[in-house]
Amino acid sequence: MILHAKPLSQKAFQAFGDVIEVNDEAEKISINYGLTQRYHALATLDISEEAGQGIISVFRSSPKESCQINAGKGQLTLDCMERHPLSSQAFYPLSANAYLVVVAPAGEFDVTQLAVFLASANQGVNYHKGTWHHYSLALGQTADFLVVDRQGAGKNCDEITLDNKITIHFNLDKRSD
Ligand SMILES: NC(=O)N[C@@H](O)C(=O)O
Numbered sequence: 008m009i010l011h012a013k014p015l016s017q018k019a020f021q022a023f024g025d026v027i028e029v030n031d032e033a034e035k036i037s038i039n040y041g042l043t044q045r046y047h048a049l050a051t052l053d054i055s056e057e058a059g060q061g062i063i064s065v066f067r068s069s070p071k072e073s074c075q076i077n078a079g080k081g082q083l084t085l086d087c088m089e090r091h092p093l094s095s096q097a098f099y100p101l102s103a104n105a106y107l108v109v110v111a112p113a114g115e116f117d118v119t120q121l122a123v124f125l126a127s128a129n130q131g132v133n134y135h136k137g138t139w140h141h142y143s144l145a146l147g148q149t150a151d152f153l154v155v156d157r158q159g160a161g162k163n164c165d166e167i168t169l170d171n172k173i174t175i176h177f178n179l180d181k182r183s184d
């Protein structure tokens with residue numbers, strides 16, 4: 008099964024979570040004597056189940072071995088998906104690189120519902136509680152992500168192995184393949 012990555016947009020991602028990016032629709036508040044524009048509440052943390060606590064981490068992610076890139080076009084294979092039934096999980100890139108976001112709707116995992124997006128270096132994602140997602144997928148070189156999620160009681164990571172091989176094709180120029 009081959010899937011092609013589409014450019015990440017709030018509209019395309021709304022069934023899975025929020026895109027964290029400066030955008031004209033956001034509530035913009037001028038603060039700090041006008042020196043700062045606050046793009047307010049781009050995403051909401053959902054971390055309070057079972058008295059959870061919000062935490063901030065940095066994920067230093069290395070590209071998957073299967074990741075190959077040549078002249079801006081690339082591919083890689085997927086092996087698992089996971090979800091967090093008790094909380095949301097947000098990733099914001101700290102490196103200047105595009106990365107892949109692979110998701111499926113919350114509920115029973117359905118491989119036919121997989122969606123693949125190419126995120127740019129000024130886009131973060133906030134997976135809503137229960138959204139199936141692949142772990143962070145750096146492309147070409149090790150990349151850091153700021154991660155905001157939950158620590159607390161309860162099992163908050165369900166993982167499934169993808170039986171059949173799924174290959175993702177992506178174009179770093181974001182044009183369709
Ligand atoms: N397991 C873990 O902390 N990370 C994953 O949830 C992930 O989405 O990368």
Ligand code: NI
Binds near residue numbers: 089090091142
């Ligand atoms: Ni996760």
